[in-house]
Amino acid sequence: MWLKLKRLLWKGRSVWITTPSVAGLIVILRWAGLLQSWEWAAFDQYMRWRPQNGPDNRIVLVGINETDLHNLDESIISDAVLARLLKKLKAMQPRAIGLDIYRDLPVEPGHQELVRVFASTPNLIGIQKVVGDIGRETVAPSPVLKAKGQVGGNDLLIDGDNKVRRGFIYVADRDRANVFSFSFLLALHYLDAEGIAPKTIEGTKNWQLGKTVFAPFEANDGGYVRADARGYQLLIDYRGSSTYFETVSMTDILQNRVASNWGRDRIILIGMVGESFKDLYFTPYSSGLLTLSEPMAGLEIHANITSQIISAALKARPLFKSWSEPVEWLWIMFWSSIGATLSWKLRYTGGVEFLSFHKSASLFLAGGALLGSTYAAFLWGWWLPVVPPFLALGGSIAVITAYIARSAGSIRKTFGRYLTNEVVANLLESPEGLKMGGERRKITMLTSDLRGFTTTSEQLPAEEVVKILNFYLESVADAIAQYQGTIDEFMGDGILVLFGAPTAREDDAKRAVACAVAMQLVMAKVNERMKQWGLPPLEMGIGINTGEVVVGNIGSEKRTKYGVVGSQVNLTYRIESYTVGGQIFISESTLKEAGLSIVKINDQKSVLTKGVQQLITIYDVKGIGGEYNLFLPQEEEDVLLPLPEAMPIQYRILEGKHIVDTLFKGSLVKLSAKEAEIHADNVAEPCIPSPLGNIKLNLLIPSDRTEVSEDIYAKVLAKPAGDKSFFIHFTSKTLVVEAQLNYLYQSVAASNK
Structure with a gap:
């Protein structure tokens, strides 16, 4: 689990x-606070997107603009005009009248008349500015209305982007006394007729008004971050854009242009709406994505707050929560x-x-x-x-x-260790690079294999084997990438490399031969590391063939391999199987493609390989000239020394990976560091293995021919030997056998000096 x-x-x-x-x-x-303005913008957009509510006929406005003053031939409304306006509105029997005009000082003529109206109108609410802010000092209320408790604060909260999104229920003045807001008092007058009054909820800051519980705005509510949360605030739920509420002008009221019952049972708000009065504010409805900013009069904002409170109390209209x-x-x-x-x-x-x-x-x-x-x-x-x-x-x-x-x-980058950048780009970026299927193409194939590595790996821990393989493969992969070869497959210690796929070039065969020589030269570095690790040296055989194959993406849509198929691929493996450690064999077709003038040959052999009906010629490469100028080092001649006493052996012939059951007897008669001569037993028909074939042999203890050594693998050489004899090249020896044969060879060499 x-x-x-x-x-x-x-x-x-x-x-x-x-x-x-x-x-x-x-x-x-x-x-x-870096996201606050974006959150405000999202809030505003949602408010503009939502369906607008129907008109709130409970609230109407009397707007005073520049035309009204012009009609009065006054620059400021006198107390007499204001008293006359209030009398006409009072006669309409509204539930409340809100006067959003400062009257802390007399404006003659008519001040005493206005005082008498204030004193005789219990449902009239005046204003005072409670909180001073930048550019706006506090403004005292009308003394008459203040004495009667009919004054509310008309303060509005302006956010950092100059928009009004919050209003007050109450706020503390400079004496720390709570002053209810203008809008809240108007709403209470309206709800009083409905028998609704606020109730505190014990143990909390919340209170209930009708069907809704009101909770104070907190500093981090919604998209706000450490906002000014003084007093008791609420987020304003605007009913709509500017001019949403029914509005008439002061002139219409004074000249009796509205019905006598126009204000019955309503809240009537009176205030300045003209641009010159500087009582305009930006709100969420002030601008859209494609419109210019349009401000809203402060009178309308107070109307929205009043409407919001009444709707919450009567119809449970939800307040904003977070x-x-x-x-x-x-x-x-x-x-x-x-x-x-x-x-x-x-x-x-x-x-x-x-x-x-x-x-x-x-x-x-x-x-x-x-x-x-x-x-x-x-x-x-x-x-x-x-x-x-x-x-x-x-x-x-x-x-x-x-x-x-x-x-x-x-x-x-990983692909780049084995392929060129061009090949990677072709596979990963071109539209055709990842398509299923293949195409018939003439390419050059190189395959390599380590001689005797299987035997060595069986004697080592798995971690050591992986370490050796990784170092070997990394070393030869660098050489392959240098000559723009495509590593098609790793098969244990074997490699299949393509030249001409996925990108074909005229010099594919030349680069393949040069790459093979470079790979053999790299083995010196590999064996230096093997020596440091206290391990026997590695030997590699390489076969190269040029022929027509099918190349492309092979498999299914879920699992695909870029590779090649065809008889020429098999022939490449056959050619490689004839090599001994350190050799490079190429086919005749590769030699012709690469050029007889630059490829240097040691020897050539004609072989009859499985799957081919006629003899083919393979060539033993010693180097390549021209622009590459790479040659294998000339090794000292491996001198075979006769043994003073023949060493008995037994051997079996290998057919591919299969070991033939028939056991043959013989003896080692000559020995060198890498090769030996074997004499078959004197029987009527001694078994002489085919040249370039493989055998498995064991040394026999002379005193007891039933006891055998560990397995030794060797390749039969294609050089002439005496009757009933053949030469072999050791391809795999265990550490014990290698030490035993080296000791024997050194002893014979010392005695012949």
């Missing part, structure tokens, strides 16, 4: 590392995980395309789900984080995509 969990965690490490990392970064950015910060962090992490998981799960969808249709559709659906869920929540009064989860979603997608791209780069 633990192993499965561990494996699952490892496979998904990119997701569970990316998710909290991206989410944590977004939370930090949000805490620093989650606690820990829950919002989880929300951000959730969308971070969505982005990371989708990107990771769909990383292979659509093949090698960066953004397939499925990937794009899935990611757009995720973004749409986030937008849709937060918008639906907004309609129900919940202000959920929008920008942070979008950034978390996009950030996780970007991180996982970058990780996948980096992994693809690592794959490209």
